[in-house]
Amino acid sequence: MKSIKLISFFFFTTCILYGQESVDYQKPPKEILDLVDVPLAPSVRIDNKGENLVFLYRDSYKTIEELSEKEMRLAGLRINPKTNISSRANYYNNIKLKKTNDKEAIQVIGLPKNVRITNFNWSPDQNKAAFTNTTSKGVELWVLDISEGKASKITDANLNANMGIPFKWFRDNSALLVKFLPSNKKQLIDNEEAVPTGPTITISEGAKAQNRTYQDLLKNPNDEYNFEQLTTSEIKKVNLDGTSTSWLSEAMYRNFSFSPDGKYVIATTIQKPFSYLVPYRRFPQETKLYKSNGEEIKTINKVPLSEVLPKGFMSTRIGKRSMTWRKDQPATLVWVEALDNGDPKIEVKYRDEVYQLKAPFNDTPKSILKTINRFGGINWTNNSELAIAYDYWWNTRNTKTYIFNPSKPNQKSNIIHDRNYQDRYNDPGEPIKIKNEYGYSVINIDNDNIYMVGDGYTKDGQFPFIDKLNVKSNETIRIYQSEYTDKVENIYSAIDIKKGDFLVRIESPNEYPNYYIRNIKTAKNLKQITAFENPFSGIQNVHKEVIKYKREDGLELSGTLYLPVDYDKSKKEKMPMILWAYPxxxxxxTSASQSTSNPNKFTYPFWGSMLYWVTRGYVVLDGASFPIVGEGNEEPNDSFRKQLIANGKAAIDAVNTLGYIDPERVAIGGHSYGAFMTANLLSHSNLFAAGIARSGAYNRTLTPFGFQSEERSYWEAPEIYYTMSPFMHADKMKTPLLLIHGQADNNSGTYPLQSERYFNALKGLGATTRLVMLPKESHGYRAKESILHLLWEQDQWLEKYVKNRKKLK
Structure with a gap:
């Protein structure tokens, strides 16, 4: 009897020992590695005249050492408390300048060693640019002189960049308004070392607060204290020679902005009480108006704590919101207020009303527009008597575009577009803008005409266009359309509308994207202004095509198909396939069947891409259509699983019909909601050999007040939450599943617990699964070590359970 107990104990402890693996960071095979560790082309900025280019260079990835720097997660912010900037900031490490007529870019002089650049921002006249440099001690402010090609530091490393860009240019280009750390900043509290003085208590007094599942919220009084210390700034005026003067005293400044004429400033501060239920964006706030010398004029808005909102995606708070300056006026404030108490269930003729208040801000605010749906924004123009506004309504996918006269609010607005915003084939595009006298981008109106730039998606392919739209007659004339059938020409902005010069970017599957100046009046006149080389030569000739196929209910689907490197199509060898998608x-x-895939786009394998595996003998169907359609009173999720399976089967059948794959060796994968899709497909179908699910959510009861596009709460639709949750059906999992998750995931609903608990359920029920938790990584992965290991994990999984599946039988 003792021997039996001993054997049982040995077996039990052995299982525990082999339940975990201690693995150092690994690297994928050379074929993949050669495509990962390549230099990136720079980010390109161009001035309004189309004369000067700024090239901002960066490394492809961060290091795990960088991600391991001290981080505080407070009220939706992630802050490095030592440097006082977002701990997740992306940095550039070099700047070069180039005239559009020059062949080569020149190196900017004066940059410090190991520079970490962010918040690059042109001066109003675009002769200079300001940016921040993050050192080991903090954040400095630098200014770049474009003509001299020289950068100079104008402050020490004491800026407060914890709430975003910490500076604004004065209108005359001579100085900047800058947020600094307060001189008497107090020491932060270390929660791990602090001795509690009492429990943490959160109160509900009966009001419904149906909030999404936020992360990084405040949790206790120590967090509140640290949040206040890290968001408190004092604002100073800093001249270009580095001298400074105090401008505003200490407060928790969220943002501030100059009026177009530079004579006034509005500044919004965060107020108490804080909340443990919602992020800082919904904390109380107060907006004050100042003169450009810092003299306070008045308080123009107070917003209470917004823990409780009406239910629904289209709900909003009551009172003034979206306060900003009119870009076409010297100093006029504009904001919007809800006419339905912010409650989408209340039936009203108009949902929102827009108001304006001109300097000196003593009159009664004037109404200038009412919108039928929820207000979505205004584009101002170079004509003070014309403006263009937008609204939207999620439940119907409807958006409207209004032409109105803000000077005559009693004059009826004209709706020029009333459409389904998911209908990409009939998207009219975006208005072309120019810089006005205040340096702001406004829509150019020329003899009652505006110009629209569109992506140009059609059933026959993508053909970007420029249209001329008459705002009075609503007549549209196409004045330019890209004619490429083997390339993609994206139209970015107007350099000179009268001359017909536009900035465009042209690419092809094996031609790296580069910038050109296109004259649309003489369409063949094309001037190349950058010459970036293709760093992914190893896959530049891989076969790529967009395939279209039908679901069993007749719905047309599509996906971008890649064949393995050097694949001989004539032999029709049956290869394994990876299907990557997102529902x-x-x-x-009609909208669900439209395709925005373009085979002529550059073949670019980013960190999360499956394209690497064309070098390993796999067919890849990337971006496969996985629409979930709910027409009329039916919600899409009412038949979620059924439609998922139909989408998956249609994709496999389509590629199998082409003769390229072995349908018994197909992997399914996705990230975030794509991971959720993957787990559902493996639980409820036998279509796939294995799956890869990254950073997903698997138990929808942990997100009870809605998720993704589901508005209903768990208590309103418990059967939907149950049916859609892979966790609830873990006993049905018979297919190998690789789960990957960042340990610092801050995306709403996809906290790491989702993968951990799902893995425990699968393991407890005997499923073949592996859980990889990536240290320090958030919802998207950043460190080079993490990404190389991710690729190794995926390769190992695919080789074992997909490519060599037959050998396992």
Whole structure:
């Protein structure tokens, strides 16, 4: 009897020992590695005249050492408390300048060693640019002189960049308004070392607060204290020679902005009480108006704590919101207020009303527009008597575009577009803008005409265009359309509308994207202004095509198909396949069937891409259509699982019909909601050999007040939450599943616990699964070590359970 107990104990402890693996960071095979560790082309900025280019260079990835720097997660912010900037900031490490007529870029002089650049921002006249440099001690402010090609530091490392960009240019280009750390900043509290003085208590007094599942919230009084210390700034005026004067005293400044004429400033501060239920964006706030010398004029808005909002995606708070300056006026404030108490369930003729208040801000605010749907924004123009506004309504996917006269609010607005915003084939595009006298981008109106730039998606392919739209007659004339059938020409901005000069970017599957100046009046006149080389030569000739196929209910689907490197199509060898997708909800089948995939786009393998595996003998179907459609009174999720399976089967059948794959060796994978899709497909179908699910959510009862595009709460639709949750059906999992998650995931609903608990359920029920938790990583992965290991994990999984599946039988 003792021997039996001993054997049982040995077996039990052995299982525990082999339940975990201690693995150092690994690297993928050379074929993949050669495509990962390549230099990136710079980010390109161009001035309004189309004369000067700024090239901002960066490394492809961060290091795990960088991600391991001290981080505080407070009220939706992630802060490095030592440097006082976002701990997740992306940095550039070099700047070069180039005239559009020059062949080579020149190196900017004066940059410090190991520079870490962010918050690059042109001066109003675009003769200079300001940016921040993050050192080991903090954040400095630098200014770049474009003509001299020289950068100079104008402050020490004591800026407060914890709430975003910490500076604004004065209108005359001579100085900047800058947020600094307060001189008497107090020492922060270390929660791990602090001795509690009492429990943490959160109160509900009966009001419904149906909030999404936020992360990084405040949790206790120590967090409140640290949040206040880290968001408190004092604002100073800093001249270009580095001299400074005090401008505003200490407060928790969220943002501030100059009026177009530079004579006034509005500054919004965060107020108490704080909340443990919502992020800082919904904390109380107060907006004050100042003169450009810092003299306070008045308080123009007070917003209470917004823990409780009406239910629904289209809900909003009451009172003034979206306060900003009119870009076409010297100093006029504009804001919007809800006419339905912010409650989408209340039936009203108009949802929102827009108001304006001109300097000196003593009159009664004037109404200038009412919108039928929820207000979405205003584009101002170079004509003070014309403006263009937008609204939207999620439940119907409807958006409207209004032409109105802000000077005559009694004059009826004209709706020029009333459409389904998911209908990409009929998207009219975005208005072309120019810089006005205040340096702001406004829509150019020329003899009652505006110019629209569109992506140009059609059933026959993508053909970007420029249209001329008459705002009075609503007549549209196409004045330019890209004619490329083997390339993609993206139209970015107007350099000179009268001359017909536009900035465009042209690319092809094996031609790296580069910038050109296109004259649309003489369409063949194309001037190349950058010459970036293709760093991914190893896959530049891989076969790529967009395939279209139908679901069993007749819905047309599509995906971008890649064949393995050096694949001989004539032999039709049966290869393993990776299907990568992300579900999208629609309210009509017409929009759901549209394709925005373009085989002529550059073949670019980013960190999360499956394209690397064309070098390993796999067919890849990337961006496969996975629409979830709910028409009329039916919600998309009412038939979520059924439609998922139909989408997956249609994709496999389509590629199998082409003769390229072995349908018994197909992997399914996705990230975030794509991971959720993957787990559902493996639980409820036998279509796939294995799956890869990254940073997903698997138990929808942990997100009870809605998720993704689901508005209903768990208590309103418990059967939907149950049916859609892979965790609830873990006993049905019979297919190998690789789970990967960042340990510092801050995306709403996809906290790491989702993968941990799902893995425990799968393991407890005997499923073949592996859980990889990446230290320090958030919802998207950043460190080079993490990404190389991710690729290694995926390669190992695919080789074992997909490519060599037959050998296991």
């Amino acid at each position: 999208v909800e629609f309210k009509d089948k």
